[in-house]
Amino acid sequence: MASLRASTFLLSSSSSSKQIHAALSVPKLPSIRFSVPKVPTKGLSVELNTRDADGFINTIPFEKNLTKSPMVQESSSVSMATLQLYAILESIVDRVEMHNNVGQQRENWNTLLLNSINMITLTAATTAGFTATGGAGASVLGLKLASTLLFSAATGMLVLMNKIQPSQLVEEQRNATRLFKQLQRQIETLLAIGSPSKEDVKDAMEKVLALDKAYPLPLLGVMLEKFPENLEPAVWWPQIQSQQTKKEKYFKGKVESNGWTEELEMEMREVVEVIKRKDSEDYERLGNKALKMNKILAASGPILTGIAAVGSAFMDSSNGPWAAIVAAVAGALASAVNTLEHGGQVGMVFEMYRNNAGFFKHVQESIEATLSESDWEKRENGELFEMKVALQLGRSLSQLRDVAKKSSYSRIEGSPIDEFASKLF
Numbered sequence: 001m002a003s004l005r006a007s008t009f010l011l012s013s014s015s016s017s018k019q020i021h022a023a024l025s026v027p028k029l030p031s032i033r034f035s036v037p038k039v040p041t042k043g044l045s046v047e048l049n050t051r052d053a054d055g056f057i058n059t060i061p062f063e064k065n066l067t068k069s070p071m072v073q074e075s076s077s078v079s080m081a082t083l084q085l086y087a088i089l090e091s092i093v094d095r096v097e098m099h100n101n102v103g104q105q106r107e108n109w110n111t112l113l114l115n116s117i118n119m120i121t122l123t124a125a126t127t128a129g130f131t132a133t134g135g136a137g138a139s140v141l142g143l144k145l146a147s148t149l150l151f152s153a154a155t156g157m158l159v160l161m162n163k164i165q166p167s168q169l170v171e172e173q174r175n176a177t178r179l180f181k182q183l184q185r186q187i188e189t190l191l192a193i194g195s196p197s198k199e200d201v202k203d204a205m206e207k208v209l210a211l212d213k214a215y216p217l218p219l220l221g222v223m224l225e226k227f228p229e230n231l232e233p234a235v236w237w238p239q240i241q242s243q244q245t246k247k248e249k250y251f252k253g254k255v256e257s258n259g260w261t262e263e264l265e266m267e268m269r270e271v272v273e274v275i276k277r278k279d280s281e282d283y284e285r286l287g288n289k290a291l292k293m294n295k296i297l298a299a300s301g302p303i304l305t306g307i308a309a310v311g312s313a314f315m316d317s318s319n320g321p322w323a324a325i326v327a328a329v330a331g332a333l334a335s336a337v338n339t340l341e342h343g344g345q346v347g348m349v350f351e352m353y354r355n356n357a358g359f360f361k362h363v364q365e366s367i368e369a370t371l372s373e374s375d376w377e378k379r380e381n382g383e384l385f386e387m388k389v390a391l392q393l394g395r396s397l398s399q400l401r402d403v404a405k406k407s408s409y410s411r412i413e414g415s416p417i418d419e420f421a422s423k424l425f
Contacts, residue, residue, distance in 0.1 A: 103173030110166035124150035125331030132324035151309035168347030176215035231287035234358030259382030287353030304334035394424030
């Protein structure tokens with residue numbers, strides 16, 4: 001019985017081992033090679049062969065030298081214009097920061113130089129006054145030398161300060177910052193409302209370069225003339241291209257097109273006449289007065305401190321107190337003149353009038369350039385243009401039309417108009 005069980009166990013073990021061996025020795029399947037047929041397409045000239053995990057080789061066509069369609073080329077050009085405008089926008093933001101920083105620096109110049117020169121001048125005048133009270137020997141000689149040196153230093157510093165006009169430099173940087181921010185907002189609006197073109201990029205570049213020329217950052221070589229012969233309006237925009245045509249072409253057979261009517265054209269022409277006869281003329285007159293006053297003050301300060309320096313040099317017991325009195329009085333007057341010129345910021349006032357005159361010149365040229373286009377469809381929309389002009393001049397649409405009517409009546413009657421085009425400033 002025991003031998004029968006042992007033989008049965010050996011038989012079952014042998015059968016199991018054979019089954020396991022048979023299961024583990026499955027023959028490998030033969031590898032099969034597949035090949036993807038080539039597609040006869042233009043521009044597909046390179047094939048990529050790859051081997052997968054099972055050993056299969058796949059031939060995959062690879063695209064090369066694809067020809068772009070006209071639609072793709074147009075999309076690429078539009079995106080390039082957008083990228084260029086973003087690059088211009090970054091440079092504008094950088095310029096805004098630069099002009100702002102330089103303006104703060106030059107405002108500090110104005111404050112520090114004004115206070116320093118006044119302190120030097122008043123100290124020298126006080127020293128000269130002490131000398132006039134009497135004294136002899138080394139004490140008088142020391143006061144005399146100190147007063148002379150202080151007045152001489154004040155004269156040199158005043159000449160430099162009057163030459164660069166720090167308050168006027170500050171106003172230049174303020175205007176540059178404002179105009180660059182205005183250009184920044186215009187480009188941001190252009191990018192937000194539509195696809196820009198190459199013409200928009202060119203126009204933005206020209207505006208940036210015109211602003212750089214109108215408000216330079218350096219002082220040496222390119223600084224704006226602080227004492228010109230007459231006031232010249234500031235020009236911070238590129239030259240506006242206009243094509244003059246005959247007036248008969250404006251109204252011929254046209255009642256209303258693109259928001260333009262005959263009445264609107266006449267209104268814009270009257271607004272230009274009011275700007276020429278009233279606003280531009282008035283600001284140029286006031287600007288020339290400020291320029292004349294600034295010239296007188298800029299020359300008077302160094303002359304007075306120079307007289308005080310000469311007077312203090314001749315302070316001596318043999319000359320009596322008159323030299324010291326002249327030095328003290330001239331020094332006090334020089335301090336007052338310096339405070340009036342730079343504390344009152346007369347140079348800044350002149351620059352403000354110059355920029356205001358430039359603003360009216362810009363509005364005038366914009367209207368004239370728009371009206372010079374004979375085809376109404378190529379102009380900016382008339383209603384939108386009228387609203388922009390009204391906002392620039394600080395008026396409502398009805399007020400702008402009233403000014404145009406008054407200008408027309410005054411020219412017919414031959415009487416001067418008593419109202420300015422702008423209510424903003």
